[in-house]
Amino acid sequence: MSISKCKVIDLPRVADARGNLTFIEGHNHIPFGIKRVYYLYDVPGGSDRGEHAHRNLHQFIVCMSGSFDVHLDDGQKNKRIHLNRSYFGLYVCPMIWRYLDNFSSGAVCMVLASENYDESDYIRDREVFLKEIATL
Ligand code: TYD
DSSP: OOGGGOEEEEOOEEOOTTOOEEOOOBTTTBSSOOOEEEEEOSOOTTOOEEEEEESSOOEEEEEEESOEEEEEEOSSOEEEEEEOOTTEEEEEOSSOEEEEEOOOTTOEEEEEESSOOOGGGEEOOHHHHHHHHHTO
16 A cells, blocks of 8 residues: 555535535545545644554545645655545545644644454554554
């Protein structure tokens, strides 16, 4: 799994004077089916979230309000993506170390996930991540 598979995806926008509308269909606008949705909110300034990788989980991260940064790392390359609009999001493939920081006041981070919550899918130790990715 390489960081080059992680990409910002533009979402459909139905512009309307009454308010704009965006939608996301699994296997259509994003490259996986959606089994779970969760969101981060009321994040205190200076907080970091994430600091882990997933063995099998695909995720799509959307900034619904405010802004934040997502840092990605595949063990060889890393990049930072600033998310600040609800009409695009970041696809994160499995086996990518990630953390989120630089949350603005009022930021809401919505994550679409390909699987239900499963703690055994997490790699929370970076040394373990680097060992596992070296065997792929
Ligand atoms: P976690 O994914 O570890 O967040 P972070 O890496 O940003 O700290 O989740 C924090 C806690 O929330 C963890 O104890 C498990 C729980 N949790 C669920 O119960 N279901 C979920 O879908 C998620 C994402 C987390």
